[in-house]
Amino acid sequence: METLPRETIVDVLEDRLQKDVLSGRHPAGSYLPPERELADGYGVTRTTLKHAFGRLVQAGLLETRHGVGTRVRDFLRLGGADLLPMLVRHDAGWLEEIFEVRRSIGSLIAERAAARATRTQRVALRTLLEAVRAGADPDAVQLADVEVHRALARATGNRVYVLLTNTLFNAYLPMRSHLAHPFQDAREAFARLEPVVAAVEQGDGDAARAAAEAYLTATEQLMLAGLGAR
Template sequence: MGALPRETIVDVLERRLREDILAGRHPAGSYLPPERELADGFGVTRTTLKHAFGRLAQSGLLETRHGVGTRVRDFLRLGGADLLPMLVRHSPDWIGEVFEVRRGIGALIAERAAARATAADIAELRRLLAAVADADGGDPAQLADAEVHRALARATGNRVYVLLTNTLFNAYLPVRAALAGPFEDARTAHDRLAPVVEAVAARDPQTARRAAGHYLSATERIMLEGLARSGARRGDAS
């Protein structure tokens, strides 16, 4: 077992500033108070503040102009999908919007995969699907299921679909444990996904799209129920 990571002052300050920005306490386009004022208010050095600013600039939330100040970026206008894990961590409400995109993109990927998959792609999909059934527990089954979807994206022959699939999975990471419901029984998870793979193997785009739509809707419902239970438990604990 490795040692647990320890939070530094920069970590805490970055999180506080990020939460303030995402909650709208520092609106998009506004300038943050002067560095000295902020540093004094948080009880940190200006060097610590600059380190936190640097991280937030790297994540796309801030931009600093020498001699002008540090401004909050309009991340909804200028940001990319790489912000999703951070946004989901801030507010699980984003998951509903992620799932809406997941349904549309997932069905389209299955349709394209059925039209374009090679024999090697189909063999790989069947191998990865079998790994879902063989998984020992919900967490390994969830990860094995994800690999099937990555393979479906690769089977389209379009690398953008692969990157979009990766982006959606990355968005789940902050709440992945609460989304394990569809994978608690590995055999059931396999049987739920199998029609998608078989439709792709049969090179039947329309059936693949319908099967993917059914799979995505069914698993979404289970995952949202799990997320709601997780939220309720956190509420009871507080």
């Protein structure tokens, strides 16, 4: 058995500060109260506060200037896609926006993969697709499905597509148990994805794009329906 992680006071404070920033209690561009005042307000030491600040600075939510103070960063103007996993944990409403990008980027990736995939990559795609059908449980099926999409991104020959794909998966895979509805039946999951791989194998960009659009739309609807049913 794997030992469950234990939350420290720094973890708890980081989560509280994160929520206060993302909820607008501390608006973008505003300075946080002085450290002593903030530490007293949260009932923690200044050392604990500094550790939590350090994590949020690294995450891109805060910026600290010596002798000036700690300011809330305007993450919607200055932040990057690396913030998405944190934002999804704070507000599941981000999922619908992520899925919109997933549809547009995913269909474009399939089209590019059809035009650029090497013979070796096409063979690898078929092998990875078979792993979807062989998945022993919904989690295994979903993770196998993910590897097909990572391979499609690699087949474009464009590393930015690879990183974008990774970022989108990083945003929602931590909560994948709530999004497992499309992967309950391994054969059905295979059948939904197979047309995408087949079109890439045939080098048909238009067909690959259309198949990916259909696949991504269908799985999105199933995921959101399953999430709403909880």
